[in-house]
Amino acid sequence: MKRERIEEIAELLDKRGKLTLEQLDEFFPNVSQMTLRRDLFQLEQQGRIIRVRGGAMSVKEVQKVSGEPYTKKTTIHTDEKIKIAQKAANLIDENCSLFIDGGTTAMYLAKEIPDVRIHVFTNGLAVAIELSQKKNLNVTMIGGQVMKDNLSTASPVARSYFDNTNFELAIISTSAFTPENGFSCSSQIEADLLKMARAKAKSMYMMLDSSKIGKVMPYTFARIEDIDVLITDDNLPTDLKNLFTQKNIVVI
Numbered sequence: 232m233k234r235e236r237i238e239e240i241a242e243l244l245d246k247r248g249k250l251t252l253e254q255l256d257e258f259f260p261n262v263s264q265m266t267l268r269r270d271l272f273q274l275e276q277q278g279r280i281i282r283v284r285g286g287a288m289s290v291k292e293v294q295k296v297s298g299e300p301y302t303k304k305t306t307i308h309t310d311e312k313i314k315i316a317q318k319a320a321n322l323i324d325e326n327c328s329l330f331i332d333g334g335t336t337a338m339y340l341a342k343e344i345p346d347v348r349i350h351v352f353t354n355g356l357a358v359a360i361e362l363s364q365k366k367n368l369n370v371t372m373i374g375g376q377v378m379k380d381n382l383s384t385a386s387p388v389a390r391s392y393f394d395n396t397n398f399e400l401a402i403i404s405t406s407a408f409t410p411e412n413g414f415s416c417s418s419q420i421e422a423d424l425l426k427m428a429r430a431k432a433k434s435m436y437m438m439l440d441s442s443k444i445g446k447v448m449p450y451t452f453a454r455i456e457d458i459d460v461l462i463t464d465d466n467l468p469t470d471l472k473n474l475f476t477q478k479n480i481v482v483i
Contacts, residue, residue: 333383
C-alpha cells in the first residue's frame with residue numbers, strides 16, 4: 232500500500248510538475264501530512280523529486296528548463312540548500328531591490344522568497360522562471376552567454392548594464408570556498424559578473440553549504456573581507472565560524 236501510494240505521488244508530480252502538501256491532502260484524504268512528508272523524503276532520496284517549502288516538484292519539471300548537470304546539482308545536499316535558502320529569504324525586506332545569482336542554492340532561494348513587492352535582478356534562468364510565478368515580485372533578467380552547467384548568463388557588456396541599475400543587496404551562492412582562495416567559480420566571465428554585482432551592492436550576503444568548503448574553482452570572485460553576512464548550514468566547522476566572526480562578518 233505504501234509503495235503504491237509513493238508511486239502514485241511520483242506520477243502526480245510528473246503530470247502536474249509541482250504540488251503543495253494541501254493539494255496532496257486532497258488526493259490522499261486518509262493519509263496524514265507527516266506520512267506524506269515522509270513519502271516525499273523517500274522520493275527525493277531516490278532522486279525523483281525536489282522538496283520545496285510546502286510541497287515538492289518533479290525532477291522532470293526542472294529538466295524542462297535545465298541541462299543534466301544543473302538538474303543533478305539540484306538533487307545534491309538538498310536539505311542544506313533549503314535550510315540556507317530559508318535563512319536568506321528571511322533577510323529580504325519588502326520593497327528592496329537585490330541581485331541573486333544563478334546557482335542551485337539561489338534557485339531554492341527563489342522558491343522561498345515570499346510573494347511581496349521586491350525587485351530582483353538575476354542572471355539565473357531557473358531563478359527568473361521561478362520568481363516570475365509570483366505576481367507581486369518584479370524580475371529583471373541580465374542577458375548574455377548561457378552557461379549550461381548552471382543555467383546562468385554572463386557577458387562582458389554587463390558592466391554597462393550595472394551602471395544603470397540600482398540594488399541594495401547581493402545574495403550570491405558559491406561553488407567553492409577556502410580561506411586562502413576565497414569564494415570561487417568555474418567561469419571567468421561569471422566571476423567578472425559576480426564581482427560587478429558585489430561592487431554595486433551596498434551589502435553582500437554569501438550562501439555557502441558546507442559541501443563546498445575545501446574546494447577550489449579556477450576563478451575567485453570574492454574574498455572573506457568582501458562579504459557582510461555568511462549564510463550556511465549546521466556543518467560549518469568551528470574554526471571557520473571563528474575566522475568569519477573575527478572579521479566582523481555575521482554568520483547565520
